Amino acid sequence: MLKSLGGDGNSSFEDVHGKSLRDFGLENLDVRDMFNEAMAADSRVISSVLVTKCKDIFQGLTSLVDVGGGIGVMGRALAEAFLHIKCLVLDLPHVFADAVLLKWVLHDWSDEDCLKILKQCRDPIVLKEKRGKAIIIDIVLDPKGGTRESVKLQLFLDL
DSSP states (O other), X not given: OOGGXXXXXXXXXXXXXXXXXXXXXXXXXXXXXXXXXXXHHHHHHHHHHHHHXXXXXXXXXXXXXXXXXXXXXXXXXXXXHOTTOEEEEESSOOSOOSXXXXXXXXXXXXXXXXXXXXXXXXXXXXXXXXXXXXXXXXXXXXXXXXXXXXXXXXXXXXX
């Protein structure tokens, strides 16, 4: 449970299985494959929205790093839609690019770890003559609890 709620900072999955979903997936290939396909399916949906409704986000970019991009579905979709952008899919953002894309990454980490991740993402894009961007696709929690639907989504995502 979240530290801010009095927990130890572990996810419910870690409390039950004694290890993170990522570590569990390394030992259980079926789980890993299922997780990768779930993330790929999500990327197909999100990328279709990005390339049709959010084209302006990508204006002026020549390169983009998809951090934690899994098997590359999002990066591939963006590269096909925006031929002028060189897309790289990495788990670490130590690459000099115009933008860093973090899709469904930050909600998996503590506040302290999110700051570390974002600071690591800042270094590559700050060097691009202060034109760099961090594109973050994630859920934002409502401190007041939010709507019934947002609470259900928070529970579903184990936030």
